[in-house]
Amino acid sequence: MVVLPCFEIKDEDLLARIGRLKTKSGVLETPYFFPVVNPLKHKQLVTTTELQNMGFTGIITNAYLLFRHGLTHDDVHRVLSFQGVIMTDSGAYQLMQYGDIEIDNRSIVKIQCDIGSDIGVILDIPTKYEDPRDKVVYSVEETLRRACEAIDIVENCKSTLWVLPIQGGMHLDLLRTASQRATQIPGYTVYGLGSPTTLLENFMFEKIIEMIATVRGIVESSKPLHLFGAGHPLIIPFAVALGVDLMDSASYIIYARDGRYITRRGTYRLEDLDYFPCSCPICSKYTPKDLMEMSYEDRVKLLAMHNLYTILEELRNVKTAIREGRLFEYLVERAHSHPAAMRAFKTLIKYLNLVIRRAPYINPRAKAVYLFHYESLYNPRILIPRINIENNLDPISQNLLILIGCIKEKPFIESRCVESIVEKFCNTVFCDVYIAVPWLGTIPLEASYQYPFSQNEIVVESISNDIVEDLMYLVLDLVLKYVDKYRDNVKIKIVCVEEYSWIRDFCLRLRGVVEELNITKNIVFYRVSRDLHMHNATPPFSR
């Protein structure tokens, strides 16, 4: 992996990372969101000073608009009165909206260099999601051609970091090829994922997730990825989880002009709100009624500021989750906040292989894993150790002891419940001992100390049928491995600690499958009551 001198990764969880992107005007901590700033000051209701005071260390403006209004004579930082990081877009969005603009690619790239842009973008050809395939092919080809066409300028303008937007839109095969070819072009530091704005506006999050995963599957981890037009907190955690580092949007002001109030759980119309479900400085000071009674300009400005505070809050939540290694839990929570977020989550789940391939280790600072929802079965912090156990499983002894239900005391190897059962069954013979735990799977006793087998918090009431079934199949896999290896010589003891209602169901199902497979002769079931009194018994156990 090539480490870029200008992009340092400080922390990772899933494919998300907290990074430092170094520009000539300062360092941006990623994931970062650039608010779009109109270069015409009288049209920018929230001033650049106000943005800076809110905590924005970087903004994005439009080089084409600067050019059209004769504002390219001076350094862009002076023009916008902003001393932080300034990214400039090229006018591609205007191209998409209005069909044509009166400047060519090389000229707009040159201008961005001349005005001292910290991060610049070539004049790409955006893909509209409703575009027919041949038009998308043209976007891909022409954008790549333009990226090549500008190589000499970008390579001679090293003080600016250059973004190469990747086109292809919802045509994932085109997007994949475009990504592969883009990574071959020298001179660019950041890759961009072009124009999902219309998809985002229509909350078609599943498409965006597919697009991000496709590009991230090819662009190497060391390179930052920019998602153009992402300005709703509902998409941010999912985009970041798949490796998006930078985002920008004008949604905060577009929504505000339309009277829309952004929350982390969806968008409301101002007139439908009786309360502001937020504690930002705007919402702590005003009520919806106050805003309704203001002038349009004042109202839009305050709404825009609230919308921006909400985006900042979402980003800080995501970063906090990355730092504590609980981004997956955070995604599950966010998924339950809105149908569109759930669709994003369900789509993200399809790319878990990519996540595990790219990030096969667990953040050493990860806190205890929370196991209290079905979706946790997909948590890489569960999957990775389960895969490791599966891969390293080697039946050593012909005596297999599986304990089910000793989940309270941790580490298992120090639990009185485990100790007394093992003592009873293994004091004269050598045994392989496994503990079967919902979500966590079949854990070799000697792995008790490994993360997350002692670092987890299970809500027993959340052990649903699906979770029981998952565990049942894992236990069955384990049993079959021993039966395959030792045939008639294996002695398997399955000990169920009758402390929870799911255990009964578990044992009953397991017995059913074991009978179907005709392997009952090797297996003895035991039940152990709460006081650790043991019985040899066939499920279903009497009460």
Add this chain to the structure above:
Amino acid sequence: MVVLPCFEIKDEDLLARIGRLKTKSGVLETPYFFPVVNPLKHKQLVTTTELQNMGFTGIITNAYLLFRHGLTHDDVHRVLSFQGVIMTDSGAYQLMQYGDIEIDNRSIVKIQCDIGSDIGVILDIPTKYEDPRDKVVYSVEETLRRACEAIDIVENCKSTLWVLPIQGGMHLDLLRTASQRATQIPGYTVYGLGSPTTLLENFMFEKIIEMIATVRGIVESSKPLHLFGAGHPLIIPFAVALGVDLMDSASYIIYARDGRYITRRGTYRLEDLDYFPCSCPICSKYTPKDLMEMSYEDRVKLLAMHNLYTILEELRNVKTAIREGRLFEYLVERAHSHPAAMRAFKTLIKYLNLVIRRAPYINPRAKAVYLFHYESLYNPRILIPRINIENNLDPISQNLLILIGCIKEKPFIESRCVESIVEKFCNTVFCDVYIAVPWLGTIPLEASYQYPFSQNEIVVESISNDIVEDLMYLVLDLVLKYVDKYRDNVKIKIVCVEEYSWIRDFCLRLRGVVEELNITKNIVFYRVSRDLHMHNATPPFSR
């Protein structure tokens, strides 16, 4: 139902309500949280003026401490420099902490009246959750005795609203009897649920939920209910959903003194945070590092203010959810934020009968119901119409047509999919037509317009095995009703629209059960392809 002149209910969802509690110093909008204020000004870091500016229109202080420090010579509003609503507690908490206090019940009640308290509390005997049963019995009896003992004072002090704390703690039978007896005592406006502070501190939310449900099951809806010591945003939505109207706590400052930062998703230690996952005025201005570098007093004050902003934000979120009739969805989301919240939710689910009995109608302003998680099967906005259909089900015709899979176009009766199938099967015979929809159940076609059959948003990807099984049993129930009534004369057609993968699974399971029950001869399965081409076929359908 007796309507109290001082408590008006404006809006309801589940057992939660938005109300107006009228006191002599102003109206409190409920659900409301009273921050605990130390009557000694130099000990109160966040001043009453600051509390008022943050949006607190009421505070709670301690009448016993006022008395002990000789501060009962003047109106409590002047003593605390606070013109809003002041509730006073009686010193019961001090009694619990220190065992004995040097004042009796009648005197402290009298004092609260004299100092102009807006809401006062008798000197109850708190229940500690670890108390043995005989001690709890004493708390119950002595508290009730004291409530009676003070009747003449409270009845002669009508300018103060009086709270009767109900004891019993985790002994739900005692709590139930105590509630019944408490409601017989005249003079009191508000009921209190005593001393769950230690349970709350230990995040034993399931116990609190049981206690609240027990009391709410007896205390009539028109009476406000106060939960003593509830000061963590994780418990607020669940407590409010079961009908808690008022809360108070000193947690904001106790946590702050201990360097703990409260969030709506749990509590962090300040030193573990790199970011503030919040946008309140404190967190928008400072970083964790800034706070770490401050003096202890400054840090504690800012942390306390943040903690209070977080509680306010939670309350405004809950109220917004009540207003839009989506409190259940909100609870599901919050349940996924923390294991303790999930335990609270799972416990609340056990009391759905109480919820439906007390609130059998759907808020007419309720928005579309979100159906994208397993837990929505318990949403009263789904359960109530399902129960209504079940109760009013009357097989009229001997031709039963059940459509499965036409869930895109709404209302169903206007859907092309439904129309063309009904036309094919029912143009010569009279039919009873039902649409079977995950979560929603079996809907008579003529009920298409009823809430929520056209007012819902389903995420198809979230239709899990459990949801399919639920629907399968509902369809089976429907089928059996017709078979029972018409025996061999009934003709049942089950038409599966093969648009989604769950349909295949559904039909396969249904066929299995139908065969087991030996009722196949009345039933014909059809499958309909996307283009509405129909086939008579037995599941599993070929692809």
